[in-house]
Amino acid sequence: MLSRTADHLFWLARYMERAETTARLLDVGSRISLLPSAGHGYRSEWDSLLRASGTADGFARKYGDPVQRNIESFLFFDLDNPSSVASCIVRARENGRTVRTALTTQVWDALNTAFQEVRALERRPRPELALAQLVDWTMRATALVRGAIQGTQLRSDGHDFLNLGYALERGDNTARLLDVKYYVLLPRVDLVGSGLDTYQWQTLLRAMSAHRAFHWAYGGEITAAKIAHFLILNPMCPRALVTCAEAAVGHLDRLAVRYGRRTAAQDAAGALLTGLVGASVEAIFEEGLHAFLTRFIAAVAGLGGAIGACYLSGEGR
Amino acid sequence: MDVFNEMFEDGAVRAPYAGLEAWLRDMPAELRSLRQAEAEALFRRIGITFAVYGEGGDPDRLIPFDMFPRIFTQAEWRRLDRGIRQRARALNAFLADLYGRGEIVRAGRVPAALVYGNPAYEAAMAGFVPPRGVYSHIVGIDIVRTGPSEFLVLEDNCRTPSGVSYMLENREIMMRMFPELFRANRIEPVDGYPQLLRRTLASVAPAKCDREPVIVLLTPGRFNSAYYEHSFLADLMGVELVEGQDLFVEGEFVWMRTTEGPRRVDVIYRRIDDAFLDPLAFRPDSMLGVAGLMDVYRSGGVTLASAPGAGVADDKAVYVHVPEMVRFYLGEEPILANVPTWQCSRRDDLGHVLDHLDELVVKEVHGSGGYGMLVGPRAAKAEIAAFRDRLLANPAGYIAQPTLALSTVPSFVAEGVAPRHVDLRPYCLVGERVELVPGGLTRVALRAGSLVVNSSQGGGVKDSWVLAE
Numbered sequence: 001m002l003s004r005t006a007d008h009l010f011w012l013a014r015y016m017e018r019a020e021t022t023a024r025l026l027d028v029g030s031r032i033s034l035l036p037s038a039g040h041g042y043r044s045e046w047d048s049l050l051r052a053s054g055t056a057d058g059f060a061r062k063y064g065d066p067v068q069r070n071i072e073s074f075l076f077f078d079l080d081n082p083s084s085v086a087s088c089i090v091r092a093r094e095n096g097r098t099v100r101t102a103l104t105t106q107v108w109d110a111l112n113t114a115f116q117e118v119r120a121l122e123r124r125p126r127p128e129l130a131l132a133q134l135v136d137w138t139m140r141a142t143a144l145v146r147g148a149i150q151g152t153q154l155r156s157d158g159h160d161f162l163n164l165g166y167a168l169e170r171g172d173n174t175a176r177l178l179d180v181k182y183y184v185l186l187p188r189v190d191l192v193g194s195g196l197d198t199y200q201w202q203t204l205l206r207a208m209s210a211h212r213a214f215h216w217a218y219g220g221e222i223t224a225a226k227i228a229h230f231l232i233l234n235p236m237c238p239r240a241l242v243t244c245a246e247a248a249v250g251h252l253d254r255l256a257v258r259y260g261r262r263t264a265a266q267d268a269a270g271a272l273l274t275g276l277v278g279a280s281v282e283a284i285f286e287e288g289l290h291a292f293l294t295r296f297i298a299a300v301a302g303l304g305g306a307i308g309a310c311y312l313s314g315e316g317r
Numbered sequence: 318m319d320v321f322n323e324m325f326e327d328g329a330v331r332a333p334y335a336g337l338e339a340w341l342r343d344m345p346a347e348l349r350s351l352r353q354a355e356a357e358a359l360f361r362r363i364g365i366t367f368a369v370y371g372e373g374g375d376p377d378r379l380i381p382f383d384m385f386p387r388i389f390t391q392a393e394w395r396r397l398d399r400g401i402r403q404r405a406r407a408l409n410a411f412l413a414d415l416y417g418r419g420e421i422v423r424a425g426r427v428p429a430a431l432v433y434g435n436p437a438y439e440a441a442m443a444g445f446v447p448p449r450g451v452y453s454h455i456v457g458i459d460i461v462r463t464g465p466s467e468f469l470v471l472e473d474n475c476r477t478p479s480g481v482s483y484m485l486e487n488r489e490i491m492m493r494m495f496p497e498l499f500r501a502n503r504i505e506p507v508d509g510y511p512q513l514l515r516r517t518l519a520s521v522a523p524a525k526c527d528r529e530p531v532i533v534l535l536t537p538g539r540f541n542s543a544y545y546e547h548s549f550l551a552d553l554m555g556v557e558l559v560e561g562q563d564l565f566v567e568g569e570f571v572w573m574r575t576t577e578g579p580r581r582v583d584v585i586y587r588r589i590d591d592a593f594l595d596p597l598a599f600r601p602d603s604m605l606g607v608a609g610l611m612d613v614y615r616s617g618g619v620t621l622a623s624a625p626g627a628g629v630a631d632d633k634a635v636y637v638h639v640p641e642m643v644r645f646y647l648g649e650e651p652i653l654a655n656v657p658t659w660q661c662s663r664r665d666d667l668g669h670v671l672d673h674l675d676e677l678v679v680k681e682v683h684g685s686g687g688y689g690m691l692v693g694p695r696a697a698k699a700e701i702a703a704f705r706d707r708l709l710a711n712p713a714g715y716i717a718q719p720t721l722a723l724s725t726v727p728s729f730v731a732e733g734v735a736p737r738h739v740d741l742r743p744y745c746l747v748g749e750r751v752e753l754v755p756g757g758l759t760r761v762a763l764r765a766g767s768l769v770v771n772s773s774q775g776g777g778v779k780d781s782w783v784l785a786e
Contacts, residue, residue, distance in 0.1 A: 116361070312576075
């Protein structure tokens with residue numbers, strides 16, 4: 001397929017996944033801000049979330065102090081914020097529109113409907129829209145697109161590029177959400193293991209729709225080690241880093257077979273997965289969760305670069 | 318002005334529309350608005366929208382779709398079909414002659430300055446013969462009707478006529494919304510068009526192509542107003558939709574950048590203008606084209622459809638000579654007549670035009686899309702005065718035609734059903750064979766009394782039926 005087509009498919013998927021993550025982030029924020037005795041007020045928690053999504057500076061320039069209502073607008077509607085739900089959906093749809101022929105009618109329909117609905121939401125008076133409604137809407141819209149892709153797209157190389165986009169973005173996003181919790185939300189060591197700590201972990205699990213799944217898989221007390229294991233190393237968890245790495249390896253291997261050639265991208269994905277399969281929670285905590293996650297995020301970016309150079313740029317031979 | 322209504326003649330329903338009477342009677346206003354909303358939602362969902370150049374506003378605007386179909390009998394269509402094919406052949410013969418020996422000019426039938434001095438004339442094409450001698454592979458011929466058997470050609474489109482996606486989608490939507498109409502009336506299908514187009518393009522593969530030709534559709538990109546159509550046609554033909562940046566020239570061929578490495582391209586159905594095709598040969602600042610493309614084309618490494626320079630045949634000043642081309646190249650009498658036309662470049666004609674500006678339609682010779690045009694009977698005095706100055710400043714830039722009594726077809730409007738003026742654009746394909754699907758795009762001027770059907774000027778579209786025998 002055309003390299004440019006593959007590139008648009010890859011980014012379509014990345015933006016849809018990112019829209020979902022931003023909505024999850026909004027959900028985390030609203031839940032944490034409901035906790036009365038956080039000790040340092042909801043303001044700084046919202047600020048932490050903006051930092052985690054890498055948009056704190058953009059927000060400060062535009063709105064100043066983090067007021068919840070402004071943050072909601074910024075993370076959901078604001079087209080100046082490249083990570084807002086609306087921005088992501090507009091861009092995903094723009095990528096999809098450009099490669100309309102590479103999508104099934106159902107996928108295009110789901111994508112275009114999401115776009116039309118986001119524009120309809122923009123026109124409604126804000127007081128009518130509860131945050132929970134916006135989050136739910138995003139989950140539904142992104143699920144429809146993903147479902148249409150898995151249900152109707154031909155299992156061609158285009159399908160592989162879509163899924164690579166999802167896998168890379170999801171791995172990156174899970175790592176960032178984990179990092180929010182550990183590094184940003186709870187910087188003081190004396191709070192580890194406190195009620196606040198547990199509450200934040202639960203909120204994080206809830207935001208990843210993994211609250212009940214976690215209990216099924218582990219049972220008993222919620223501990224940092226169990227959660228880290230679940231979200232990093234457990235291949236049963238759909239958002240775990242290892243699951244995302246496996247998906248990337250799988251789709252790149254399919255491409256290697258289909259095209260009859262291996263590239264640097266397969267090597268990069270393989271190295272990413274090997275690093276996770278051989279890891280243990282103890283070793284990760286020893287290295288420091290933040291350091292580990294930073295390394296992972298960089299490796300995912302490196303893999304994205306390799307996929308770009310080998311397949312999406314049109315320069316690969 | 319006597320206007321021919323295609324459905325009602327002397328108070329009676331004309332035969333082809335007989336099947337619509339009951340349908341119309343049984344559709345209460347509420348159902349109609351429901352259907353109309355449904356149709357609009359369908360168009361929006363599939364993404365058929367239309368952006369108007371330079372107008373700004375909503376880039377996702379819809380062309381209004383009027384659900385009331387326009388109908389031809391088999392006998393009417395047979396005549397149109399023969400006339401359109403004849404015209405498409407003559408136009409291609411003219412282009413071959415023009416870039417070859419120029420016999421029609423030598424014979425004094427067409428003035429040399431008109432063709433060789435024409436801005437659409439492409440000097441780089443002189444002496445080069447494209448595969449099968451075809452220059453214009455998709456010829457859109459705009460036809461108006463003024464009476465039961467009076468069909469006139471309003472203009473020709475030899476470059477990259479657009480709108481065929483509406484012909485196809487209008488039909489799809491009508492079939493989806495009113496299946497009972499299609500069961501009751503025997504309507505010739507048009508959905509073979511994409512396959513015919515693909516076959517036409519494959520049949521003009523270049524000399525150096527020794528395999529199943531690889532065809533691509535070259536688009537300026539998603540900001541172009543016809544982008545939807547480009548992607549729609551590429552999809553239905555099963556060919557790649559490429560932009561200039563996806564192609565490059567290496568050795569004697571054109572290649573596209575794919576995830577598996579470079580892939581050779583044989584036929585390019587280009588929907589970008591001549592000037593942007595190749596920055597080395599034409600506009601050096603073009604970001605839309607492919608550097609070196611013309612060299613490969615001229616050495617038989619790739620086919621361009623349409624050929625650069627094909628536009629000279631659809632110039633409005635050249636239009637006057639098309640009936641003569643039919644006689645000159647085919648030795649036949651034209652089946653479809655032209656609209657009587659005054660060429661303002663001629664002194665006598667100009668005098669007549671200036672004296673009758675309030676009765677005539679005056680058009681820019683190189684204009685298109687209904688811009689730069691004066692509709693005399695509907696223009697204000699000041700508008701006519703301003704146009705007179707422009708005309709006098711450059712008489713050769715204009716032609717004039719009588720204000721035609723375009724036929725009307727009943728259309729759904731706010732007040733109910735009312736006659737509205739229409740035209741027709743069929744799409745004739747020229748390759749190894751000359752092909753035409755039974756149908757075309759009917760454009761309708763939805764404003765009461767308006768004669769301008771262009772979508773940029775408030776026009777809409779209708780499904781066009783040809784009834785089987």
